[in-house]
Amino acid sequence: MTKQLSKTNPLYNKITGLPNRILFDERIKLMLARARRSGIQFAVLSLSINEYEHYLQSFGEEIAHKVLHTSAQHLAKNLRDEDTLSHWRAGEFTIIISDLSQLDDISSIIQKLHSPFQLPFAIDAHFLSITLSIGVAFFPFHGNDTHTLLENASKALETAQESKENIYCRYHTNTDQPLLKRSTLHDDLINAILNKELHLHYQPQINLSDGSLVAMEAFIRWYHPTKGLILADQFIPLALDNGLASAIGTWVIREACRQIAQWNAIFKKSIRIAVNISLQQFTQSDLFTIIDTATKEYDICPKYLEIELTESILASESKEIKRTLNNLQGLGTQLSVDDVKTGYTSLWYLKQYRINKLKIDQSYVINMLNDIEDAARVYTIIRIAKSLRLKSIAKGVEHHQILELLSQHGCAEAQGNLLAHPMSAYRATFYIHSKI
Numbered sequence: 001m002t003k004q005l006s007k008t009n010p011l012y013n014k015i016t017g018l019p020n021r022i023l024f025d026e027r028i029k030l031m032l033a034r035a036r037r038s039g040i041q042f043a044v045l046s047l048s049i050n051e052y053e054h055y056l057q058s059f060g061e062e063i064a065h066k067v068l069h070t071s072a073q074h075l076a077k078n079l080r081d082e083d084t085l086s087h088w089r090a091g092e093f094t095i096i097i098s099d100l101s102q103l104d105d106i107s108s109i110i111q112k113l114h115s116p117f118q119l120p121f122a123i124d125a126h127f128l129s130i131t132l133s134i135g136v137a138f139f140p141f142h143g144n145d146t147h148t149l150l151e152n153a154s155k156a157l158e159t160a161q162e163s164k165e166n167i168y169c170r171y172h173t174n175t176d177q178p179l180l181k182r183s184t185l186h187d188d189l190i191n192a193i194l195n196k197e198l199h200l201h202y203q204p205q206i207n208l209s210d211g212s213l214v215a216m217e218a219f220i221r222w223y224h225p226t227k228g229l230i231l232a233d234q235f236i237p238l239a240l241d242n243g244l245a246s247a248i249g250t251w252v253i254r255e256a257c258r259q260i261a262q263w264n265a266i267f268k269k270s271i272r273i274a275v276n277i278s279l280q281q282f283t284q285s286d287l288f289t290i291i292d293t294a295t296k297e298y299d300i301c302p303k304y305l306e307i308e309l310t311e312s313i314l315a316s317e318s319k320e321i322k323r324t325l326n327n328l329q330g331l332g333t334q335l336s337v338d339d340v341k342t343g344y345t346s347l348w349y350l351k352q353y354r355i356n357k358l359k360i361d362q363s364y365v366i367n368m369l370n371d372i373e374d375a376a377r378v379y380t381i382i383r384i385a386k387s388l389r390l391k392s393i394a395k396g397v398e399h400h401q402i403l404e405l406l407s408q409h410g411c412a413e414a415q416g417n418l419l420a421h422p423m424s425a426y427r428a429t430f431y432i433h434s435k436i
Contacts, residue, residue, distance in 0.1 A: 013087035015065050016072035024086035024094055028146050031084075031096055035139055043106055045095040045168075046135040046153035047075075047113075048161060050421065052091025055128060066123045067091075071130060074116035094150070103138055110134055110168050118427055120434075129431075131421060133160040134168035136228075142171045160229070170228040188224070189235070189244050193251055197223050200255050202273070203422040204431065205393060205415045208407045213435040215272035215306060217415060218256050219422050220248070240280055249281040254294045256305060259425055261298040263432065271432060274306035276338060279313055283320070288327040295331075306334035308359065311341070314349045329354050336393075340381050350388055357413075358385045362396035365416075369401060379409050386410060 011023040019027065028044070035042055049071055056064035068091065075093065076085050084096040097109055113132065120127040135157030143149040156171040192198050202216040222230040239245045256273040263271045281287060295302045307328065313321060314337060328335065336357035337350070341364075350358075360381050367374040378394065385392035394406050397416030406414055423431060 015068050016087040017069075018072050018076070018085055018087040018093070020086065021088060024084065024088075024096075025146065027084045027086075028096055028149070031098060032139070032144070032146065036144075040098075041100045041103065042139050043095075043097040043100055043103075044137050044139070044149045044153045045097065045110075046088075046137075046150070046157040047093040047095060048133045048157060049091035049093075050131045050133055050161070051129065059126070063123060063126065063128075067121070067128060067130060070121050070123060071117075075113055078112040078115065094153070100138070103141075106136055106138075106170075110136075119430060131423075132168075133157060135160055135171065136168060137171045168229065189239060189248070192222055192224070193247065195225075197225065198248070198251060198255075199223060199424070200252065200259065201422040201424055202259075202428040203415055204420045204428075204435075205274070205413050206419050208403075208411060208414055213271070213432065214413050215274050216428060216432075217274045217308075218252060218276075220252055236278075240278065245278045245280045249277060250290050253290055253305070254297075257294040257298040257300055260300045260304050263429065264300065266429065267432065267436060269436060270301060270304045272304045272306055272334065274308055274334075274336065276308040277313070279310060279316075282313055282316075282324060283318065287324050288331070291328065291333060292331060302332040303334055306336055306356070308336050308338040310338055311349075314353070314355075325353050339395075341377070350384075350390070355388075355390060357391040357393055360392060360394045360411075365394045365396045365402065365406075366398070368405060369399065375405070378406070378411075382406075382409050382411050385412070 011020060012018060013020050031042055034040070049067065052064060052067060055067050068087070072085070072087065072093070075095075079085055079095065080098075082098045084098075086094045088094045097106065100106065113134070117130050117132055120129045135153045135155065137143060137149050137152040137156060139149060142152045152171040156169045160169040199221050200218045201221055202218055204216055205214045206212070207214050220232050220236075222232075222235055224230050236245065236248070239248055252275050256275050260270060260273055263269075277287065291302065291305065291307075295305060309325075313325075316322070325335070334356045335353065336359055337355055338359045339361045340358045341361050358381055360378055364374045364377045364381075368378055369375075382392045384390075391412045392410075393413035393415065394402075394411050395415055397403055397406070397414045398418050400418065403414060403418060420431065
């Protein structure tokens with residue numbers, strides 16, 4: 001069914017040869033009738049090629065259509081004959097996964113769908129990276145008719161796309177309620193650490209003068225066994241309330257050091273990793289000892305671990321925080337200030353410590369084209385960094401025009417989805433290989 005791609009039948013899409021929306025509607029009606037009759041479970045997936053619009057604008061229709069056709073072929077090869085893959089619109093597909101004995105089976109199925117996309121595709125003279133975002137809804141739990149299932153799968157896709165990653169999300173029925181209850185968070189997070197449910201994804205930071213890789217910023221993700229992907233902004237605030245941020249922060253530091261050592265062994269070159277440290281970790285743990293122990297255990301030079309500080313940490317009057325910062329500087333750890341805002345940052349704070357980099361607040365960067373004041377703030381931070389002989393880096397870069405403005409005004413580095421999405425360690429390894 002899905003593997004017999006057709007380009008002539010009017011019920012099939014001309015570009016990909018896959019069933020179109022009309023044929024998909026027929027297939028899902030048959031699936032619903034069979035499921036209601038026999039009591040089986042099935043899943044509806046809403047899938048998006050994240051880079052489709054970018055390649056359409058950059059290379060034109062011919063390349064974009066080849067991206068769709070190649071993606072369709074790889075998706076079809078990794079589905080069963082009884083499943084249905086449909087080309088929905090533009091860079092979006094829908095899939096019916098039939099006869100699920102257990103809902104958790106969807107994880108291995110989606111892993112197979114992702115597998116061919118781990119490496120760039122050779123299309124004409126281009127090597128193009130293609131990533132997927134996937135939303136999942138289950139019959140009968142998330143709907144018992146076509147409209148509801150598709151709508152809820154689309155909502156789950158939107159959540160996946162907001163994470164800007166190569167991941168999938170399951171639809172949650174109580175969308176207006178917190179994803180995790182505070183009463184269960186403590187045990188769940190402890191189990192997450194013990195059961196290796198936490199993972200780091202990495203987003204490249206790029207030198208704007210020559211396009212070289214400067215560092216990777218680490219982002220924590222939680223793949224919960226029953227709730228699926230949980231983004232950091234959904235569980236870190238609760239972890240802070242429950243006093244677990246220090247334990248998670250320690251895991252992040254150790255995992256980053258382990259990854260630096262692994263990449264060093266692969267490339268014979270150290271790759272710097274930047275990690276964000278919360279105020280709670282500064283006050284509730286011996287941060288210096290944690291970093292010193294981890295760098296020694298994995299035999300890496302501390303300068304390849306970059307600690308991102310908030311302005312509140314930098315401005316703190318706590319003697320312990322000041323002592324920790326001074327000790328980290330003595331160790332050689334790189335220090336950067338995250339989400340710099342011109343109204344709060346004091347030159348005195350920046351000169352007091354040997355800061356290496358200022359990270360411009362993402363909200364300013366995103367609004368540069370539409371807000372003159374935000375653009376002026378970005379340029380001011382770049383000038384401050386230059387005057388103090390610091391590096392400046394712009395976060396959240398998603399438009400070529402913004403990238404050009406940053407380069408023109410002397411911003412040293414940038415990161416954002418225009419340059420590269422956050423990616424798994426496995427995918428980041430191939431990315432690094434392409435840059436060195």
